[in-house]
Amino acid sequence: MTAPRTAAFITDAPRVAGSEVWLLDVLPLLPAHGWQPTVFLPDRDTLDELARRFQAAGVPVERFGDPATLPDHTRAFHLRVLQAWEPATYRQLLPRLASPRLAVLHDQLEYHYPAPVRLLYREIYRRTKARPLRTADRLVTVSRWGGAFLRGPLGLPQVGEVTNGADPTRFRPAHPGEREALRSEYGFTRFTVLIPGRFAPEKNQLTALLAARHAPDLDFVFVGDQDAGLGAAAHRLQKLLRLGNVRFLGRRWDMPELYRAADVLLQPTLAENQSLVTLEAMSSALPIVTTPIPAQAELVQDGHTGLLVPAQPRLLATALRALAAHPERARQLGLNARQFVLDHHTIHHTAALVADVLGEASPGGARRS
Secondary structure (H helix, E strand, O other): OOOOEEEEEEEOOOOOOHHHHHHHHHHHHHHHHOEEEEEEEEOOHHHHHHHHHHHHOOOOEEEEOOHHHHHHHOOOOOEEEEEOOOHHHHHHOHHHOOOOEEEEEOOOOOOOOOHHHHHHHHHHHHHHHHHHHOOOOEEEEOOHHHHHHHHOOOOOOOEEEOOOOEOOOOOOOOOOOHHHHHHHHHOOOOOEEEEEOOOOHHHOHHHHHHHHHHOOOOEEEEEOOOOOHHHHHHHHHHHHHOOOOEEEEEOOOOHHHHHHHOOEEEEOOOOOOOOHHHHHHHHOOOOEEEOOOHHHHOOOOEOOOEEEOOOOHHHHHHHHHHHHHOHHHHHHHHHHHHHHHHHHOEHHHHHHHHHHHHHHHOOOOOOOO
């Protein structure tokens, strides 16, 4: 029996976000494809629960304080995989890692703001992250759109694509009677709009709040990290507008149950690569209302697996109220969305793609399990 090859997955994450959830979903599946992963996490208390969950899933965890120790600590692995939040990590650490070294990019890459701001962000990204990424032996991103963007406007070579996926057993429709029990537990009594995501300008939660103002007959439930200034601003705006149909649940680990209890997912996002939230909700058969930016349009077929609506509060409210008024249409959108995930975007699809990329990058080339 051939021994599994080893891969060191390194992140500089200060807290848990979508890229860390991606690691938690994918890494436990890699041994079935002949790879033994180890994850290297910063020694921060905000990552303690993530570390515990990795260990419970059978993935070894190494905590580190000084990133300068990582080149030596990861040298014995067959390859090293880095995903970073900070440009300095790519600039200072990536060139010092032994080859082969990969970088996995969950970065949102393009912010769909008005043209001057959008072009300014692109140029900042080119200078801060894109330049040091050239020292990687291979780049991997999580959407076909993202791959084309990195190869095209940013001119980066050696870019592969590993599309995201959701676990259809965790993110599933509610069983008979389960939905009613969950709604009672969460206090959902009316048509409930779920808005997950860390509070950041590109996630556009303030637009969702203004949509709530135009739909007083619907309830809006925000889930996600509210520690940043935008979280405080959202709370102030709710009070200023006297929005009694808005709730903030904060950071949660019970997203599968929240998807099953809600009636629709709202994502007025202005920047994505390939959204795990979108895929998780689709896998849960929850209808989606989101913006027609390229990464979202890659997943959501307007009128079939969800609704693509410009990020304007009144238009979003109109779409949400239409779904509330036509529950059978909402149900069919959700069922179509789940089938799309089952056909193209399960976490098992993703794990197989990751294993292929690791095999192609490792010494000796590809080896299928």
